[in-house]
Amino acid sequence: MNRVPHAKENWYTTKQITDRIIGIAEWGHTEEVLSFLLIGDHEAAVIDTCCGFFSLKEIVQQHTDLPCKVINTHQHFDHIGNNFEFDQVLMPDHPENHTRAKEGLSAEFCAEFVEPKQFWGKVPAGLPDPFSIKPFPQATFFKDGDILELEPFKLEVLHTPGHCADHCCFYERNMGILFGGDNLYDGPIFLQEKGGLAEYRQSIERLCALPGLKQILPSHNGFNFPMSKLHQIRDALAEIKTAELEETVVIDGPMLLMPVPYAA
Numbered sequence: 001m002n003r004v005p006h007a008k009e010n011w012y013t014t015k016q017i018t019d020r021i022i023g024i025a026e027w028g029h030t031e032e033v034l035s036f037l038l039i040g041d042h043e044a045a046v047i048d049t050c051c052g053f054f055s056l057k058e059i060v061q062q063h064t065d066l067p068c069k070v071i072n073t074h075q076h077f078d079h080i081g082n083n084f085e086f087d088q089v090l091m092p093d094h095p096e097n098h099t100r101a102k103e104g105l106s107a108e109f110c111a112e113f114v115e116p117k118q119f120w121g122k123v124p125a126g127l128p129d130p131f132s133i134k135p136f137p138q139a140t141f142f143k144d145g146d147i148l149e150l151e152p153f154k155l156e157v158l159h160t161p162g163h164c165a166d167h168c169c170f171y172e173r174n175m176g177i178l179f180g181g182d183n184l185y186d187g188p189i190f191l192q193e194k195g196g197l198a199e200y201r202q203s204i205e206r207l208c209a210l211p212g213l214k215q216i217l218p219s220h221n222g223f224n225f226p227m228s229k230l231h232q233i234r235d236a237l238a239e240i241k242t243a244e245l246e247e248t249v250v251i252d253g254p255m256l257l258m259p260v261p262y263a264a
């Protein structure tokens, strides 16, 4: 299977996860980020909107005629790139996110994300030039414990910092499905150098305690994240005796914990 698309026409790879959830992956960029399209009874939603190199709304419209809103896990560029395409955007309530919604991210800031080395193989033709994250002033904000309703989905907001201050996961309790964002995926998991370890530990404990959890959908590197790996992360965290994450910790194969000096 050719896993690395290089053209606008086949930039996104989709996968039916359940009868109402479709995974949308961007395998051609080294971020290998995913969005998830949820088809409700009366409206749809995408959890995150990929990097914004090519339209995500076009992909959504291939799957549903319903109006579609955005629900963001956090404000990093690779999760908000196509927010501007949608009429309604919901994101975690954090001071920085209000600025991000108003201003987006400049072409200067985004330049490194479109360097040739950031793509697997060829750089796709037709990239926005210059590439930037467009503002999305239509955004509104949610908090920990809020329930985002999209019948039959009821997404419970779990503020789960560690990767970044605003990070949220979403739990669909009746289905036992967790949208794990950048807290859970197979690859290097980046934690804020200062305070990230303690926050992440609490976030993982919280996720491990979710009643009825059956399936984890991650935001990078694959359409599924085995439950056993959540427990491996918890066990690895128990082994770390320092207050801050001082160096990279290998959990299992490509799954690592890495300290990163994030501003947010």
Ligand SMILES: [Zn+2]
Pocket: 033, 076, 078, 079, 182, 219, 220
């Ligand atoms: Zn990410």
